[in-house]
Amino acid sequence: MNIDFSRLAHGLIPAIIQDSETKNVLMLGYMNKESYKKTVETGKVTFFSRSKQRLWTKGEESGNFLNVVSIKNDCDEDTLLIQAKPVGPTCHTGADTCWQEPNKANYGFISDLEATIQSRIENADSEKSYVASLFAKGINKVAQKVGEEAVEVVIEAKDNNDELFLSESADLLFHYLMLLQAKGFKLNDVIDVLKSRQK
Known part of the structure; x- marks a missing residue:
């Protein structure tokens, strides 16, 4: 997948993280060219932290990694959908998702x-x-x-x-x-x- 980071605002692409099994949305982060490359190479979701101005692998401190299953770009090629298998809760608050919802399967x-x-x-x-x-x-x-x-x-x-x-x-x-x-x-x-x- 070729992403033209030069045409994106501040060279960042939003990445929606979805549990590959439950299909629940876990969080939203941003990737630059380097964090995207590291995500693909390591199989662990890595963002560009806008507050710390550095690459940040989700789980690097907590151990709650997001293991990549698939990566898709949307029709406008300006948003990623990353399906992943979470290791533990995703949110820094300890919740399963950043919307404070349990990450359990839902069959509508x-x-x-x-x-x-x-x-x-x-x-x-x-x-x-x-x-x-x-x-x-x-x-x-x-x-x-x-x-x-x-x-x-x-x-x-x-x-x-x-x-x-x-x-x-x-x-x-x-x-x-x-x-x-x-x-x-x-x-x-x-x-x-x-x-x-x-x-």
């Missing part, structure tokens, strides 16, 4: 749904909440419901009604997320197992 709507299920379990009236009422019947009932939904998915898979197949698939996923929580787990725990099997 699925994570929101898990949070809703947890909230219904903890706070809802079992007479008004389907989730709470099913949980009140115990784990055997939750597991039984997952089994029933799985059978319905198989039946619909053999038919040609895509709408019913997708509807039953949604029911299965919903109840599986409930079963995971009944066992004290979240979807991310299953994903960790799948990652461990990856070759």
Whole structure:
């Protein structure tokens, strides 16, 4: 990748650092030609510190390095997106990110749904909440419901009604997320197992 640092303000290019696994944005820093070159050579994110006016490898004092996975330049060739694997927290305050947010995986709507299920379990009236009422019947009932939904998915898979197949698939996923929580787990725990099997 060729970066024309001469056309950038003060010869610096902003570098957005993103966790390569969680996809969370960890921090923003600036690189000059020398810090970019050192980043590529060492595989550890190195910035140009505007306050100290020198190269600064993230983690050089704390040991919380950012190990480079990939570097991309944007369409205007004036901003870098660096995906990295963080070693420890990224922010100097000790937080995971410079926005004081935990660096945990988020699966968008699925994570929101898990949070809703947890909230219904903890706070809802079992007479008004389907989730709470099913949980009140115990784990055997939750597991039984997952089994029933799985059978319905198989039946619909053999038919040609895509709408019913997708509807039953949604029911299965919903109840599986409930079963995971009944066992004290979240979807991310299953994903960790799948990652461990990856070759």
